[in-house]
Amino acid sequence: MAPLKFAPEVAAALKAGAPVVALESTIITHGMPWPQNVETARAVEAAVRAEGAVPATMAVMGGHIHVGLTEAELETLGQAKNVAKLSRADLAACVASGGTGATTVAATMICARLAGVHVFATGGIGGVHRGAETSFDISADLPELAQTAVTVVAAGAKAILDLPKTLEYLETAGVPVIAYGQDDFPAFWSRSSGLKAPLRMDSAGAIAAAHRMRATLGLPGGQLVANPIPSEAEIARAEIMPVIETALAEAAARGIAAKAVTPFLLQRIFELTEGRSLASNIALVLNNARLGARIAAALVKG
Numbered sequence: 001m002a003p004l005k006f007a008p009e010v011a012a013a014l015k016a017g018a019p020v021v022a023l024e025s026t027i028i029t030h031g032m033p034w035p036q037n038v039e040t041a042r043a044v045e046a047a048v049r050a051e052g053a054v055p056a057t058m059a060v061m062g063g064h065i066h067v068g069l070t071e072a073e074l075e076t077l078g079q080a081k082n083v084a085k086l087s088r089a090d091l092a093a094c095v096a097s098g099g100t101g102a103t104t105v106a107a108t109m110i111c112a113r114l115a116g117v118h119v120f121a122t123g124g125i126g127g128v129h130r131g132a133e134t135s136f137d138i139s140a141d142l143p144e145l146a147q148t149a150v151t152v153v154a155a156g157a158k159a160i161l162d163l164p165k166t167l168e169y170l171e172t173a174g175v176p177v178i179a180y181g182q183d184d185f186p187a188f189w190s191r192s193s194g195l196k197a198p199l200r201m202d203s204a205g206a207i208a209a210a211h212r213m214r215a216t217l218g219l220p221g222g223q224l225v226a227n228p229i230p231s232e233a234e235i236a237r238a239e240i241m242p243v244i245e246t247a248l249a250e251a252a253a254r255g256i257a258a259k260a261v262t263p264f265l266l267q268r269i270f271e272l273t274e275g276r277s278l279a280s281n282i283a284l285v286l287n288n289a290r291l292g293a294r295i296a297a298a299l300v301k302g
Contacts, residue, residue: 002114003095007068010056014116019053019296021289022112022120022150028057028074029083029102030263032278038078040282047286048121051293058111060086060094060101067115077102085259087140105152106144109222113148118211118299120152121292123285124188125224127157127166129261130248137258138169146173150222151211153292155229155284156186156193160244160265163193171198176214176223178207180291186228189280190237197226204291208298227291233283235276243272 006014013020023044028037045055056068059077066073077083077100084094084101091110094101103111105125112120126139139161145152157166167185170177179185179197187193201207207225214223247268256264269277 003064004115005064005066006115007056007066007070007073009054010068010115013054017300019293019300020056020117020119021048021053021292021296022108022115022117023048023055023057023289024105024108024120024122025057025059025069025077025102026085026104027123027285028059028078029080030085031281034078038074040285041074041078043282044121044285044289047289048293051290051297053293053296055289056112056115056117058103058108060084060091060099060103062100063095063098065095065111065114067111067117088144089140105141105154106139109144109148109150109152112150118150119292119296120150121285121288122152122154123281123288124156124158125152125154126262127161127163128169130160130162132162132165135257137261142166142169142173142175145170145175145224146221148222149215149220151207151225151295152222153225153227153288153295155188155288156226157188158262159188159190159193159240160248160262160269163187163195167195167198170224173221174219175221176210178210178223178225180207180225180227182228184228186226187237188284189229189235189240189277191228191231191234192237194237201225204294205298207295211295211299212302225291225295227284227288229280229284230287233280235273235280240269240273240277243269246272
């Protein structure tokens with residue numbers, strides 16, 4: 001049996017058949033400094049509760065996969081040092097060694113499935129990195145979506161990635177990519193990537209019905225729901241793309257590669273936008289949490 005430790009609120013919700021939404025923890029440990037990280041995590045959990053669902057923030061602490069964090073546990077994680085950033089490859093090793101780890105999209109999906117949670121809200125997924133045709137740098141989030149039956153709500157893939165190749169990968173892997181309320185695939189900080197999404201749905205109920213039908217048909221894997229950032233928080237594509245290109249050029253000039261690329265790029269984009277990128281990031285995470293809760297509620301209604 002998996003070493004799961006349920007927060008009391010989450011355990012009660014699952015027992016009662018109430019809607020639950022999984023949340024990742026890398027935003028707490030690797031996304032921003034304390035105390036803003038804990039404040040943001042609380043705000044995201046509050047957004048889920050405001051829509052009538054229960055948040056289940058996932059993390060590894062003391063040899064257990066925590067399905068939901070208490071206030072004390074959230075504070076502890078928010079101030080912890082040298083926290084591992086966990087994906088499929090290293091999740092088991094961290095649990096077995098009693099380490100502390102924050103879950104990425106892939107690891108959160110695995111933990112959610114183990115816990116019986118079907119919906120997960122995050123910021124943006126990883127994807128195919130630029131230059132992947134020579135580096136083979138592709139996020140573990142993509143194959144996870146192809147094999148783990150969780151509906152993931154995100155503002156598309158991170159705009160620093162190769163979005164056309166990311167969509168091609170997801171199509172090949174058989175992952176439904178559903179734009180919510182629009183035809184275009186969103187690009188994290190921007191409402192449109194300039195690419196058409198393969199599918200469009202305009203209600204949480206339709207997304208929940210598609211999730212149930214995949215299970216009925218025996219199809220493996222989850223769904224990616226691409227939820228555009230609220231218009232008032234958007235940094236338009238024409239404005240953000242030159243900033244991204246500048247950050248990418250700096251990373252290449254410094255020889256920054258592999259896992260170090262994304263943190264460097266996000267930090268440089270934060271600096272070059274004078275903090276606007278982080279404010280937009282928080283807004284889109286809250287927006288995704290609200291939609292995730294509505295989908296979870298539609299799922300339990302059947």
